[in-house]
Amino acid sequence: QKEVEQNSGPLSVPEGAIASLNCTYSDRGSQSFFWYRQYSGKSPELIMSIYSNGDKEDGRFTAQLNKASQYVSLLIRDSQPSDSATYLCAVLGGYNKLIFGAGTRLAVHP
Amino acid sequence: DAGITQSPRYKITETGRQVTLMCHQTWSHSYMFWYRQDLGHGLRLIYYSAAADITDKGEVPDGYVVSRSKTENFPLTLESATRSQTSVYFCATSPLTSGLYNEQFFGPGTRLTVL
Numbered sequence: 001q002k003e004v005e006q007n008s009g010p011l012s013v014p015e016g017a018i019a020s021l022n023c024t025y026s027d028r029g030s031q032s033f034f035w036y037r038q039y040s041g042k043s044p045e046l047i048m049s050i051y052s053n054g055d056k057e058d059g060r061f062t063a064q065l066n067k068a069s070q071y072v073s074l075l076i077r078d079s080q081p082s083d084s085a086t087y088l089c090a091v092l093g094g095y096n097k098l099i100f101g102a103g104t105r106l107a108v109h110p
Numbered sequence: 111d112a113g114i115t116q117s118p119r120y121k122i123t124e125t126g127r128q129v130t131l132m133c134h135q136t137w138s139h140s141y142m143f144w145y146r147q148d149l150g151h152g153l154r155l156i157y158y159s160a161a162a163d164i165t166d167k168g169e170v171p172d173g174y175v176v177s178r179s180k181t182e183n184f185p186l187t188l189e190s191a192t193r194s195q196t197s198v199y200f201c202a203t204s205p206l207t208s209g210l211y212n213e214q215f216f217g218p219g220t221r222l223t224v225l
């Protein structure tokens with residue numbers, strides 16, 4: 001069974017610091033990876049997608065992919081209290097289905 | 111442009127009743143998905159549809175029925191609701207039929223309570 005693993009947290013970081021969120025996946029053939037942000041009581045919101053090994057930057061967010069290690073991470077620079085949310089890692093499986101990790105809760109404190 | 115809407119947003123029902131959750135999209139995306147989200151389990155796929163009249167089971171389909179007669183609508187029916195179906199239900203859509211760039215976009219969710 002294909003799996004996506006995340007540390008449930010909470011990950012607590014001070015305002016202005018870098019938050020590092022990690023995810024591992026079991027299917028070596030996976031090609032597409034996504035990070036969603038979910039505020040409490042809200043729906044998941046897509047914030048990053050990555051398909052190639054290396055880094056992809058978008059504003060304060062950087063996604064990192066290492067297919068050899070089956071590892072994908074999300075870095076949030078200059079963390080703000082508004083970044084406090086649960087971050088879901090997702091991997092594209094067969095038939096366009098996403099496999100989600102259970103999520104990591106991030107708390108940014110002033 | 112409303113994107114994805116779900117109705118009702120909140121529903122309380124009783125064990126044994128039939129309940130239908132609606133999902134409507136204005137994007138004409140090919141793929142549509144139904145997930146449930148429970149504490150400790152994350153998002154789990156119930157059913158998905160690649161196009162009108164094409165549906166298939168996901169990870170947790172038991173007790174649910176779907177149909178898709180029109181591209182824009184994807185209703186989810188609980189034929190005889192059970193307490194274990196108390197959950198938050200999300201509908202999602204994806205614009206591509208295949209390929210790497212299969213980004214999914216989520217509706218606002220329906221919070222269902224079965225008493």
